[in-house]
Amino acid sequence: MSMYNDDNVDSFDEGTPPEESNNRTFLLAAGGLGLLVLLALLCLGGYLLFNNNTARQAEATGFAQATQQQATIQVGLTQAFQSQAQTLTAAVTVTLPPTNTPVVAQATDTLTPSPDPATATVAAAFTQLAVSTKTVIPTTTALPATGFADEVGLPGMFAAAIALVGIIFLVRRLRAAPTR
Numbered sequence: 001m002s003m004y005n006d007d008n009v010d011s012f013d014e015g016t017p018p019e020e021s022n023n024r025t026f027l028l029a030a031g032g033l034g035l036l037v038l039l040a041l042l043c044l045g046g047y048l049l050f051n052n053n054t055a056r057q058a059e060a061t062g063f064a065q066a067t068q069q070q071a072t073i074q075v076g077l078t079q080a081f082q083s084q085a086q087t088l089t090a091a092v093t094v095t096l097p098p099t100n101t102p103v104v105a106q107a108t109d110t111l112t113p114s115p116d117p118a119t120a121t122v123a124a125a126f127t128q129l130a131v132s133t134k135t136v137i138p139t140t141t142a143l144p145a146t147g148f149a150d151e152v153g154l155p156g157m158f159a160a161a162i163a164l165v166g167i168i169f170l171v172r173r174l175r176a177a178p179t180r
Contacts, residue, residue, distance in 0.1 A: 029171040036167070040160065047153075076129030084121070 080125035
């Protein structure tokens with residue numbers, strides 16, 4: 001006995017289903033997606049071009065500020081040295097020649113360190129420079145602009161992802177719509 005008792009074979013189609021003759025909606029949606037990808041690539045290229053220019057400009061500005069600060073310090077040190085040289089020159093007076101006096105050896109305390117005159121001179125020069133310029137030297141206090149979200153633009157990526165998901169649903173709906 002056969003498991004299949006129905007001998008009506010005419011109800012099965014053995015041929016292939018007819019192809020859709022009009023795929024214009026799909027082609028328009030695919031073209032729109034291609035155009036969107038091309039536009040996104042162009043925007044990314046422009047962003048990288050302008051961002052690289054901004055980084056170079058910031059680096060050049062920082063170098064110029066550092067050079068200007070170094071020049072200000074050099075001018076201040078030169079002025080301090082010149083004023084000290086003038087003071088020492090003015091203090092020189094005519095002295096009498098030495099007389100024959102006996103030299104008496106005196107004990108000195110060798111345990112107390114004597115301050116280094118070069119260090120004292122540089123410290124005095126920096127103090128005079130700070131008083132004379134009365135300018136605030138800018139320092140960096142902001143947080144560094146590093147990380148994935150700062151470099152790529154995370155909010156823009158989320159908006160693009162939502163837009164692309166919306167396009168996917170729209171294309172699927174258009175694809176499932178009956179043809180006329």
